[in-house]
Amino acid sequence: MCMSEHELAPATAAIHTKRPVLGARPISSPIFQTTTFALPSAAELSRAAVEVSSPGFYTRHGNPNHAELGDAVATLEGAERGLVFASGMATLTTAVFALVRSGDHVVAQRSMYGGSLSLIQTLLTRLGVNYTLVDQSDLSAWANACTSATRLMLIESPSNPRLEITDIAGVASIARERGIVTLADNTFATPVNQRPIDLGVDLVWHSATKYLAGHSDASAGVIVGPGTLIETIWNISLTVGAVLGPFDAWLVTRGIRSLHLRLERHNATGAAVAEYLRRRAEVSVVHYPGLVTHPSHDIAARQMSGFGGVLSFELRGGFAAAASVIEGLELFQLSASLGSVESLAVHPASMWGAVLTNEEIVAAGLQPGLVRLSCGLEDPSDLIDDLDRSLNLLAR
Ligand SMILES: Cc1ncc(COP(=O)(O)O)c(C=O)c1O
Structure with a gap:
């Protein structure tokens, strides 16, 4: 800007404020919250x-x-x-x-x-x-x-x-x-x-x-x-x-x-929760590639160095049991996403029940008793206790 600021009308000055020019480099990248850039020629x-x-x-x-x-x-x-x-x-x-x-x-x-x-x-x-x-x-x-x-x-x-x-x-x-x-x-x-x-x-x-x-x-x-x-x-x-x-x-x-550190914890907790669920009588199958019981465990072990914090499992009691288990959870929150610091759980058959018929749900591979968990970064023992409490409610 070649004109000095006192020459500018207020409406112009409000737009042409001095932008910060730093001699030092910010440690965290600035956010370039701009839709466009000015070029010199x-x-x-x-x-x-x-x-x-x-x-x-x-x-x-x-x-x-x-x-x-x-x-x-x-x-x-x-x-x-x-x-x-x-x-x-x-x-x-x-x-x-x-x-x-x-x-x-x-x-x-x-x-x-x-x-x-x-x-x-x-x-x-x-x-x-x-x-x-x-x-x-x-x-x-x-x-x-x-x-x-x-x-x-x-x-x-x-x-x-x-x-x-x-x-x-x-x-x-x-x-x-x-x-x-x-x-x-x-x-x-x-x-x-x-x-x-x-x-x-x-x-x-x-x-x-x-x-x-x-x-x-x-x-x-x-x-x-x-x-x-x-x-x-x-x-x-x-x-x-x-x-x-x-x-x-x-x-x-x-x-x-922090991806590498987070994944270390997600991997360890995913494996621990999968092992825990595998031993529960109410659970017919646990889908987690880190388990030796997973049908493609050998391929997974060849191409993966860890198996993450997401897993799913099927309840013998079908839809009603799955709905009850996710509603009984306190630390795992009922939510559609995955991969974040907080633990999330979803029962796809009830989530999609409003738009898909039972036949469509099964055709999409979403068994009525399937629950998907995304294990977050909480202490794994608290997450296993949460599942334990909720699964124990089924027996009542
Ligand atoms: C495996 C996978 N790919 C892609 C997507 C779509 O991503 P987004 O919700 O960011 O559009 C999802 C969303 O759940 C997902 O689970």
Whole structure:
């Protein structure tokens, strides 16, 4: 600003206040709560306008807080580049829009997060993209589902809500032989417990709303992979426009600073709670890949270094028993999310009862007696006591 402030009318001065310029570097990154950036010349503005994820042009294109988060997750996942979005679903939708077009074919596993399935079954069909859903544990099913039109394979391991395991290296090699892009949802595992890119996957995405943010206070998504694919997705992201707020990007980046420590505790508590539940007579099965009784434990042990804090289990008493158990819990709160510092529990059959019939609930793999737990960072003995109290109520 060349004019001195006393020359400015109050309305102008209110806008052109002095911005802080610090000689020292702040330890915590500033939040760049701005939608746009001023550049010193027309030439630089024109360069920034076409730069992929430019952190200094317009926040729908990029922002320094986006760049910090995208780079952090890319580093953790062993990827070249990252891109962030307003939610996990915004990430998947934008990526899929960028990678397939009408007439293409997608192969995905049958057991995955309901929102991801709904994108495939509803939106892609409308856009003229065909799909085949396969049993994720059957590598020959993945291979047999491929056609000359297959462009994309969608993996989620462990899957929501039954913690089923996909042989990630096996699927990635089937895809690679055929020139098909693989996209893996690594939300449940996090890069602390599993790195799909090391196993041959092209792109990894997260609902950063969960473990990456870790505190139930930010909705966000992130995708990482090779620069060329990220650039393709970025181009479409400009049209989809699912922009992550700079403050939410900052919150997720802050969450990531404690990810490794949090996951150590989540892993230990998840394993302890799974072991406890396995010994309860009211429980018919515990879905936790860390248990030797899990049907894909060997694959999980090969590709994961820890098994996380999310698990699910089925009650012999079905719907009524599951509803009673979650209502009897005091520390585990009834809530739809997972991966945060506080422990959460959900009974999918009652949560979806308002919109799905019993048959649809079972067809979606949501057994009436299934309960999903997300073990937080509380002392594990308190969480086990909470489950103990609630399960003991069933006997009455
Ligand atoms: C495994 C998994 N992927 C993706 C999502 C979608 O993420 P978001 O809620 O951030 O859109 C969820 C949400 O529960 C999830 O559990």
